[in-house]
Amino acid sequence: MKCRKCGEKASVHMRQHKLALCKEHYLEWVPEQTERFIKKYQMFTPAEKILVAVSGGKDSLGLWDILIRLGYQADGLYLGLGIDGGINYSHESQSLTEKFAAQHDLKLHIVDIEKEYGQPIPVLAEISHRGHGKPCAVCGLTKRHEMNRIARDLGYAVLATGHNLDDEAAVLFGNTLNWSSEYLLRQGPALPLADGLARKVKPLCRFYEREMTAYCVARGIEYIYEECPFAEGSQSIYYKELLNQLETTRPGAKLTFYLRFLEARKSGELFIEKDIERAHLHPCEKCGQPTSAPGMCSFCRTMEKVSSVPAS
Numbered sequence: 683m684k685c686r687k688c689g690e691k692a693s694v695h696m697r698q699h700k701l702a703l704c705k706e707h708y709l710e711w712v713p714e715q716t717e718r719f720i721k722k723y724q725m726f727t728p729a730e731k732i733l734v735a736v737s738g739g740k741d742s743l744g745l746w747d748i749l750i751r752l753g754y755q756a757d758g759l760y761l762g763l764g765i766d767g768g769i770n771y772s773h774e775s776q777s778l779t780e781k782f783a784a785q786h787d788l789k790l791h792i793v794d795i796e797k798e799y800g801q802p803i804p805v806l807a808e809i810s811h812r813g814h815g816k817p818c819a820v821c822g823l824t825k826r827h828e829m830n831r832i833a834r835d836l837g838y839a840v841l842a843t844g845h846n847l848d849d850e851a852a853v854l855f856g857n858t859l860n861w862s863s864e865y866l867l868r869q870g871p872a873l874p875l876a877d878g879l880a881r882k883v884k885p886l887c888r889f890y891e892r893e894m895t896a897y898c899v900a901r902g903i904e905y906i907y908e909e910c911p912f913a914e915g916s917q918s919i920y921y922k923e924l925l926n927q928l929e930t931t932r933p934g935a936k937l938t939f940y941l942r943f944l945e946a947r948k949s950g951e952l953f954i955e956k957d958i959e960r961a962h963l964h965p966c967e968k969c970g971q972p973t974s975a976p977g978m979c980s981f982c983r984t985m986e987k988v989s990s991v992p993a994s
């Protein structure tokens with residue numbers, strides 16, 4: 683196949699777009715598309731300061747690289763979760779993130795959860811008895827809380843994450859299977875948030891995972907290949923596999939699934955857009971972040987529980 687732009691040999695074939703491009707034109711196409719999505723979903727402007735949540739994986743490092751190439755003011759935030767899993771996961775991902783920041787002369791904030799809260803994520807999860815033996819519930823809660831906290835404390839207008847289409851389609855699939863209307867209402871490329879919190883955006887939400895891999899390889903970005911060891915056997919991986927099977931026989935199915943959802947939601951065809959969550963939110967008595975729980979938010983309650991248990 684030949685590159686649609688220059689006629690040279692193509693190196694990336696995107697069946698779902700009926701598009702093939704050479705390496706050079708692929709490296710132009712990805713940021714152009716990203717810019718298009720940023721504008722379409724009104725994510726941010728060049729005047730705003732962006733905080734990119736970086737994990738050392740291909741999506742977040744790829745996102746950071748694209749935003750910088752597009753001329754945006756984007757700093758990084760790395761959360762040290764303290765996960766080893768026999769592969770030194772957190773340590774490796776942190777060094778790759780630091781290396782990327784140093785190579786491009788970028789500002790990177792690092793928050794070490796153990797230093798902040800006394801224990802690494804797997805231990806916090808164990809002590810608090812949340813999440814049925816897996817640290818993911820406490821991990822997700824902590825990541826959300828810390829990203830919001832840092833974005834707010836350091837005055838960032840926007841928090842950007844590297845979620846790609848495969849991630850978004852899997853979440854959508856799960857929420858649809860359960861008809862979780864509250865979650866469906868909250869899912870989207872750009873989420874305006876309650877008072878004092880940064881907007882949350884996902885500029886890569888229309889790129890397939892393999893498109894991000896191709897981008898990072900073509901740009902020579904070194905990223906951590908392994909997933910977090912606790913991701914194994916998760917529901918979201920199972921949904922991704924199912925959607926991949928569908929995609930094999932129907933190229934573009936994932937993209938259509940996600941885009942039609944966004945369209946239907948926007949036009950109000952699916953749900954009556956009620957401001958349900960907002961109506962019940964109030965600031966947490968301890969950290970001030972919005973919560974629907976009475977008194978303290980679930981993060982602060984979890985941490986209270988943890989600090990009341992003597993360390994063994």
Ligand code: Q46
Nearest residue numbers: 817818821822910912913
């Ligand atoms: S939640 Fe669970 Fe992830 Fe945290 S413990 Fe690892 S797999 S990193 S997206």
Ligand code: ZN
Nearest residue numbers: 685688704707
């Ligand atoms: Zn070309």
Ligand code: ZN
Nearest residue numbers: 966969979982
């Ligand atoms: Zn709180």
